[in-house]
Amino acid sequence: MQINITARHLKLTDAIDSYVRKKISRAGKFYDGDDVWAHAVLSAEKNRQIIEINFHVGKLTFRVKEQSPDLYASIDLSIDKLEKQLRKQKEISKIHRRSNLKVAKEKKNMLNEIFSYDSMEDSRTKISEIKRFDLRPESIEEAIENMDTLGYRVYMFLNSASDKVNVLYRNDSGSVVLLEPEM
16 A cells, blocks of 8 residues: 655654554555555644545545644544544445345346246256357358357357348258248
8 A cells, every 4th residue: 555645834754654654554454455545644733733634445535634732643533534434435335245246146046936947847848058149140151150160059140131030950860950030
């Protein structure tokens, strides 16, 4: 995690620098990776010490600003606020992830109920596998060539001449049969 520190109207000592880096790194435990970085701006105005932290995680930005008479107290208070924001965002993302998983499971269960393999009595009528594929417009000659290349006995394609779904299959004698719907 990259941490940038800027000081305005005060001298940035090594002790303050290391303290801010340590605290921001501790807050960064919620998110890790290359797209996580923070920018801290320390400033002094009259008798108040102000710290502003911008914490970036991918496209998300968290911003906290705190002031007090003591710089270290301002840092601690701002880090507490930042951790609270990060924890809340993490919980929100967990809830969304859980709800998305729940919806996906419900869809899968619904599909399994529709295509229940166990509800079919005869083993000859059981569906053993479902294959999905894209239909590309092809000529009949290209479809036959693709069927032979792939080694399929049955081949479905979109006929480029008629814009209809056609099926090719090889019968027992080895000749090719074309199934074309009438509409």
